[in-house]
Amino acid sequence: MEDRKYHHGDLRAALLHAAEAELAERGVEAFSLRQVAKRAGVSHAAPAHHFGDAQGLLTALAAEGFRRFLATQAEREARANPDPHAQLVAGGLGYIDFALARPALFRLMFGSDRPAFGDPALCAAADAAYDHLQAQVAAAGGGVADVAALWAQAHGLADLLMSGRLKPLCDLAPADRDATLTVLLSRCFPAA
Amino acid sequence: MEDRKYHHGDLRAALLHAAEAELAERGVEAFSLRQVAKRAGVSHAAPAHHFGDAQGLLTALAAEGFRRFLATQAEREARANPDPHAQLVAGGLGYIDFALARPALFRLMFGSDRPAFGDPALCAAADAAYDHLQAQVAAAGGGVADVAALWAQAHGLADLLMSGRLKPLCDLAPADRDATLTVLLSRCFPAA
DNA sequence: TGTACATCAGTGAACGCGCGTTCACTGATGTAC
DNA sequence: TGTACATCAGTGAACGCGCGTTCACTGATGTAC
Numbered sequence: 001m002e003d004r005k006y007h008h009g010d011l012r013a014a015l016l017h018a019a020e021a022e023l024a025e026r027g028v029e030a031f032s033l034r035q036v037a038k039r040a041g042v043s044h045a046a047p048a049h050h051f052g053d054a055q056g057l058l059t060a061l062a063a064e065g066f067r068r069f070l071a072t073q074a075e076r077e078a079r080a081n082p083d084p085h086a087q088l089v090a091g092g093l094g095y096i097d098f099a100l101a102r103p104a105l106f107r108l109m110f111g112s113d114r115p116a117f118g119d120p121a122l123c124a125a126a127d128a129a130y131d132h133l134q135a136q137v138a139a140a141g142g143g144v145a146d147v148a149a150l151w152a153q154a155h156g157l158a159d160l161l162m163s164g165r166l167k168p169l170c171d172l173a174p175a176d177r178d179a180t181l182t183v184l185l186s187r188c189f190p191a192a
Numbered sequence: 193m194e195d196r197k198y199h200h201g202d203l204r205a206a207l208l209h210a211a212e213a214e215l216a217e218r219g220v221e222a223f224s225l226r227q228v229a230k231r232a233g234v235s236h237a238a239p240a241h242h243f244g245d246a247q248g249l250l251t252a253l254a255a256e257g258f259r260r261f262l263a264t265q266a267e268r269e270a271r272a273n274p275d276p277h278a279q280l281v282a283g284g285l286g287y288i289d290f291a292l293a294r295p296a297l298f299r300l301m302f303g304s305d306r307p308a309f310g311d312p313a314l315c316a317a318a319d320a321a322y323d324h325l326q327a328q329v330a331a332a333g334g335g336v337a338d339v340a341a342l343w344a345q346a347h348g349l350a351d352l353l354m355s356g357r358l359k360p361l362c363d364l365a366p367a368d369r370d371a372t373l374t375v376l377l378s379r380c381f382p383a384a
Numbered sequence: 385t386g387t388a389c390a391t392c393a394g395t396g397a398a399c400g401c402g403c404g405t406t407c408a409c410t411g412a413t414g415t416a417c
Numbered sequence: 418t419g420t421a422c423a424t425c426a427g428t429g430a431a432c433g434c435g436c437g438t439t440c441a442c443t444g445a446t447g448t449a450c
Contacts (some may be wrong), residue, residue, distance in 0.1 A: 008427075027305050029221045032403065043428050045405085050426095053404075110355065111303040113219050144360050148349070149376045151358070153341070156348025163302065166343070168336050184341045187380055200394075224436065235395050237438085242393095245437075 012050045014040045019061050023104040028112045033057065055114060059122050062115040065105040066125035070132060072098040084140035085189060091136055092154040092185040093178060099158035106162060110155070142190025149188040157181060204242045206232045211253050216296040220304045225249065247306060251314050254307040257297040258317035262324060264290040276332035277381060283328055284346040284377040285370060291350035298354060302347070334382025341380040349373060 008014065018040040023031055033054045037044040051057040073094030080090035099106040108115065115122060137147045160166040169177060200206060210232040215223055225246045229236040243249040265286030272282035291298040300307060307314060329339045352358040361369060 011426080029304070029306060034403065044403095045407095045429075046427055048405080107303060110351070111299060112221070114221060145372065145375065148358055148361055148372075149345070149379055152348030152352060152376065153345050153380075154348070155352055156344030156346070157340070159302070159351060160344060160347055166340055169340055180337065180340075183337065184344065187341055188345075203393080226436065236436095237396075237440095238394055240438080 008042065011040070011042060011046065015042075015047055015050060015057065016061055016064060019057050020102075020105060023061070023108060024102075028058075028104070028108055028114060031058070031114070055116055058108060058112075059115040059119045061105070062109050062117075063119070063122040063125040065102070065109045066122070066129050068102070068105075069095075069098050069109070070129050072101070073129075073132070084136070085186075088136050088140055088150060088189065089182050089185050091133065092150065092157075093181060095154040096158045096161060096181060099162045103162045106158065110159070137190060140190050146188070146190040150185070153185055153188045157184060200234065203232070203234060203238060207234075207239055207242060207249065208253055208256060211249055212294075212297060215253070215300060216294075219296070220250075220300055220306060223250070223306070247308055250300060250304075251307040251311045253297070254301050254309075255311070255314040255317040257294070257301045258314070258321050260294070260297075261287075261290050261301070262321050264293070265321075265324070276328070277378075280328050280332055280342060280381065281374050281377050283325065284342065284349075285373060287346040288350045288353060288373060291354045295354045298350070302351070329382060332382050338380070338382040342377070345377055345380045349376060 015036060019031075019036045022036050022039055026035070031054065033047050034044045036057065037047050040046075047057060051060060073091045076090040076094035076097065077087050080086045109126075117123070117126075133151060134147055137143075137150065140146075142150075157166075157169075161170060164170060169180060172180060207228060211223075211228045214228050214231055218227070223246065225239050226236045228249065229239050232238075239249060243252060265283045268282040268286035268289065269279050272278045301318075309315070309318075325343060326339055329335075329342060332338075334342075349358070349361075353362060356362060361372060364372060
């Protein structure tokens with residue numbers, strides 16, 4: 001990354017990166033375009049060029065978040081047994097991994113009104129994540145209720161762990177935690 | 193409520209009420225003390241007298257929220273079969289009732305950093321809710337893992353329903369929805 | 385019952401701040417000839 | 418290879434706004450005597 005160029009090169013990506021850091025540091029509630037610009041080392045009017053306003057930036061960031069979310073799940077799944085049930089558990093663990101690794105982004109995606117959730121790119125990214133879950137459940141022989149049960153369990157665990165509730169689980173070593181989470185997720189399996 | 197008095201009578205309660213309405217209408221993210229004062233029909237410096245600052249007000253509101261949260265669960269439980277498992281389901285349904293009836297408050301309590309969660313009154317109110325769940329699970333013969341499973345399921349369902357995800361469930365009539373939710377919560381029962 | 389005084393709740397004007405937005409601008413890049 | 422011009426990305430000064438905070442104040446209430 002050169003510093004002295006008048007044209008940045010990839011300011012769009014730099015702004016998204018700065019926005020995520022800003023989100024993590026100050027929370028969705030205190031998020032401001034001027035701070036993001038400052039962090040990216042750029043004039044405060046520059047972001048408007050790429051994203052219009054704060055909502056535009058947050059929308060793009062949430063969409064990017066859903067893509068990474070799916071990628072985090074895919075990582076877990078790739079390392080797991082190809083058996084449909086093992087894949088479901090892996091997906092759930094990936095869900096939780098993501099929430100713990102990027103809590104600010106997770107909260108933006110699932111607990112904020114600031115992104116424009118009607119935006120086509122954001123919808124597409126969110127739908128892809130949902131479709132993936134649905135396909136996994138179908139592969140394991142489950143239906144609509146199983147999707148709901150698994151999603152709710154993974155989401156509830158992710159959200160509660162992320163915000164430091166569920167203390168007994170928070171304090172476990174990663175490996176033990178994964179083992180316990182596996183048991184909890186398994187309870188919601190499609191009935192065989 | 194008289195309007196013309198110089199002294200309000202119960203401004204504290206009025207401000208909490210206005211704050212919740214404000215929260216519901218504009219979201220945690222745009223919450224401001226001045227708007228709350230305006231809504232309560234009072235000068236913008238008045239809230240400081242009772243709550244110090246915005247965080248003070250939100251902390252008090254969150255504490256009040258936890259008390260009503262517990263009350264909502266108690267309503268469901270009172271109408272349900274006294275059998276421990278039926279009581280657990282009722283508690284879960286009450287959890288979800290609350291989230292759907294007061295989404296802004298729910299989000300303040302579970303998805304915001306703005307309240308001071310170290311505040312003794314807020315801690316006490318939140319702990320009471322947690323203790324209640326723990327006692328219910330114990331009565332049904334469950335342990336730590338069962339608490340986590342049930343809490344996560346209720347919380348996940350509440351959060352996803354509240355934010356309009358889980359479309360198939362959102363669209364159900366209340367009675368059908370309750371029946372489906374009962375099945376989903378039951379999957380997380382303490383193993384008998 | 386009446387007066388004097390302390391306390392308390394709420395007022396409203398003033399302040400400084402960070403925000404988003406606008407706009408004329410300038411430096412860099414790419415293309416036509 | 419060289420010049421002229423259009424386009425684009427980013428600048429920085431200016432603006433108006435709503436916010437939280439402060440502070441001297443005033444109206445209401447309660448208590449002492």
